[in-house]
Amino acid sequence: MTINTMMIFAAGRGTRLQPLTDTCPKPLVKVGGKPLIEYHLEQAVRAGVKNVVINVSYLREMIMSHLGDGSRWGLNIQYSIEETALETAGGLVHARHLLGSGPFFICNADIYHEYDLRQCLEFDPAFVHLLMVPNPSEQPKGNFAIDSDGFLREISVDNKASSMTYSGIGLYHTDFVDDIDQLHTELAEHQRTPFYLKRWMANGRVKGHKVQSLWCDVGTLDRLNWLDDQLKAKL
Numbered sequence: 760m761t762i763n764t765m766m767i768f769a770a771g772r773g774t775r776l777q778p779l780t781d782t783c784p785k786p787l788v789k790v791g792g793k794p795l796i797e798y799h800l801e802q803a804v805r806a807g808v809k810n811v812v813i814n815v816s817y818l819r820e821m822i823m824s825h826l827g828d829g830s831r832w833g834l835n836i837q838y839s840i841e842e843t844a845l846e847t848a849g850g851l852v853h854a855r856h857l858l859g860s861g862p863f864f865i866c867n868a869d870i871y872h873e874y875d876l877r878q879c880l881e882f883d884p885a886f887v888h889l890l891m892v893p894n895p896s897e898q899p900k901g902n903f904a905i906d907s908d909g910f911l912r913e914i915s916v917d918n919k920a921s922s923m924t925y926s927g928i929g930l931y932h933t934d935f936v937d938d939i940d941q942l943h944t945e946l947a948e949h950q951r952t953p954f955y956l957k958r959w960m961a962n963g964r965v966k967g968h969k970v971q972s973l974w975c976d977v978g979t980l981d982r983l984n985w986l987d988d989q990l991k992a993k994l
Contacts, residue, residue: 760880762862762930763810765803766854769796769868770816770844775979784818786868787825790983791990794825796868800832806876808864811836812857816844848951851936860933867927871986873972879930887956887965888930891923892974898924903960903967911960911967926970935959 773785780788786796796813803811811834815822819840829836839854851858851865862884864876874890882888889911894901901922903911914922939955946954959965975986 760862760882760884761807762864762880763808764812764859764861764863765799765806765808765810766812766814766851766858766863766865767796767799767868768814768847768850768865769822770814770819770841770850771869772817772844773869776977776983779980779983784815784822785977786822788977788983790871790977790987791994795871795977796822796826798871799866799868800826800829800834802872802876803834803864804832806864806879809835810859812839812854813837813868814839814841814845814850814854816841846948846952848939848955849948851931852940855933855936855940858933858936862930862932865929865931869977870927870975871977872926872928872970872974874926874928874970874974875972876928878968882930882966882968884930884932885964887932887935887959889965889967890926890928890970891967892926892970894922894924895976897976897978905967905969909966909968910963911965913957913960923967923969926974927976928970 769786771785773780776785787794811829815838823838826836837857839857845853902925904914904918904921905923906912975982977983977986
């Protein structure tokens, strides 16, 4: 399978990284001497991606000016501008016209990971695939449980021992975005992504894959400093 497109979610305010994010959008915060979002662009290139869609809102001009059209990385970057930052499902629907047709990667701009996205090229595009990590201290209960067949389920008393945390990386198909656009649009924005994921899980359409490589949700100054130390140690 070939995957030509990645969507990077970069519209958030980054309040937990203040005061850094008072004047710098979170995707441009540097770690290991490089803006976070550039790591994702480099990984996109390694995976054979040609087109990157980035949703932007807060301090969006700085992101757009820094990355430009993506030609520095051999990419074609397009921006999905949100006047008010949308949650994941809303952001996908808003950017639908830029995503083409077929499978595409999704990635949160405010994480760091060393997972080789080329492994996703073997995944079945008939399913949503979410990359999962062992529960970190900030998310001890996890988000979902992985069953013995690799399908993701809502956490229950019976399966909580197999719970893991969503890494912020996944593989979708535009058919799923079209499904979001057509179902229950009366839901509040923050309710939409959980609603659709739970619906697809109940229908056996969401799989989980464990990530064993270095991963960090760069959501606080402490985590940012920890990751910076990890990357500098590799130099």
